[in-house]
Amino acid sequence: MGWAAGGTGRNVALIDTDAASGVADSAIEPAVVPLAQLGAAIAEREAGTPRPRWVWSDTEHWYPELLAAGIRIERCHDLRLCHAILHGSVLAAPATLHQGGVESSTWDATNLPAPNAPPPPPHAAAALFDLDDLAPVAAAVEASGDGIDGSEGRAASGAVGSSQASAQREGDPADAHESFAEWHRQMAASTGVPGADRLKLLLAAESAGALIAAEMRAGGLPWRAEVHEQILSDVLGPRPQPGALPERMERAAALTRAALGEPGLHLDSQPRLLRALHRNGVFVESTNRWLLREHTHPAIEPLLEYKKLSRLLSANGWAWLEEWVHDGRFRPTFVPGGVVTGRWASSGGGALQIPKQLRAAVVADPGWALIIADVAQLEPRVLAAMARDRSMAKAGNGTDLYAGIVASGAVDTREHAKLAVLGAMYGATTGESGRLVPQLRRVFPDAMKLVDDAARAGERGDTVTTWLGRSSPPPSPRWHEAQAAATQPDADTADERRARQAARDRGRFTRNFVVQGTAAEWSLCWMADLRLRLDQLGTVGAASGAPRSGAAFSQRPHLAFFLHDEIIVHTPLERVDAAATAVREAAASAGRLLFGGFPVDFPLELRVGHSSDEL
């Protein structure tokens, strides 16, 4: 069975996508469930076999409340994220989604054309994570008026009463029918095209990522506030009164001001600080740490100390702790697909920039452990697999790809191997890295051809596409203007220089895009696969007490953190070994999902322990 859900009012409409398949949209009558009973309705269908794939407008909108009620779902299709992928992808059949003038990369139901794509063939939504998943569920939650009872099969249209409800119906992207129609369009766009399998895998992985992001926020990263506070007081001094600076900062500031002979100097103002430095004979262009370090004035050392402490205080000080850590959990907001390449972004809490200094605050609960796993040299391994470069893949057999590259004879030291590989992926042209790249090109021509081709495509203004089908954005109008200006008869050397510069910049972007984006896809598959494996390990002990926030994770191993190529799993001690095995197996599985039988290793550095500091 399958269900679509949508809506933001007091009632939620569910469409059985199997029953509705082949039925004209106007004839589809959603089952209406009061919003308060949505959790129970979903939980009931999740308990069945096979479990449905929920199709909904936006995981971020629907899932947190379900999680708070202790309800998890196994799989979904996130229309917003998938629309963004399909809208930009050169692999997707364009007409189905682009028709009607949808320009925004964000799915906006108010701009969508009337559904005109034929209903997908039965089971079209079966995704690669479960080829036997023949039961997509579209869940459309629909705003409607008062007095609707929840009997299945009842027409939602009869429920529209108040003008407020009508207004919500008109423009609500979560509307059941809109969701159902958009789902049809997305299936049409991703079915029967070359590369459909990859695209479907990407849509499934992206949607799983949306579930994981919500679950990680709900589950949280175990964070000991008292350990964090101890670090702060050790480094900054005791917590100051509001408005006052911590002792150590105050001292560093005073020493700096004294050395500069300006007792009233405001150190946080770059222009004023710069002028003061100049007056003291320190002729730096900026207050950048590396520039300052080259000078020997007595103000430099305390100033650098002040800047370091200031950073800790403002980014991860007591205020951060109070805002982001509650009940022993750090709950950042992860933003799947938030970066053009497909990497995740974060919003609030600075989840992607936790300084290593504070890692000691990440401590497992009593009776629990942390599993911290990261992939060694993920991006070059992904590159080797994409390019089917067997020599480079072979260099990555074992644990250290850079050592393997040295063994291949391309370069002489591990440090040079690292510089050469990073230079190849980032497009270095100068410096030591730039000089080493040609040596790599000689030994790994296939891998280098892939990134070089991507760079040339970008320089031409073409889009490039990741392994699973996420395409780079096209060049901006400004970019085209710069290129056009350089080809005019009256173009001067400055025009030409600008155009060449813009082309090269874009070439470096597309060069990196294919590798970074495919690495992000590997990580998504790793996590999505791991999530299902961890769920199969089941809960431990007896669930006790009433459901509370986070109850969905209270007794089971769960993903607690993700950062590009690293994950942290928080697990009951009884499940440590099984969870660690799952982490490894999921990595191997991700490699097979993306690259089939191509012989490429993705070795994990995997540590198990109580505190992330000791690991």
Add this chain to the structure above:
DNA sequence: AGCTGGATTGGG
């Protein structure tokens, strides 16, 4: 008062 862009520093 609120926005934008620059500078800086943390992460991969």
Add this chain to the structure above:
DNA sequence: AGAACCCAATCCAGCT
């Protein structure tokens, strides 16, 4: 040390 790619968060300056 960095460079070269992708970011977020903070503070400040300068603008409307």
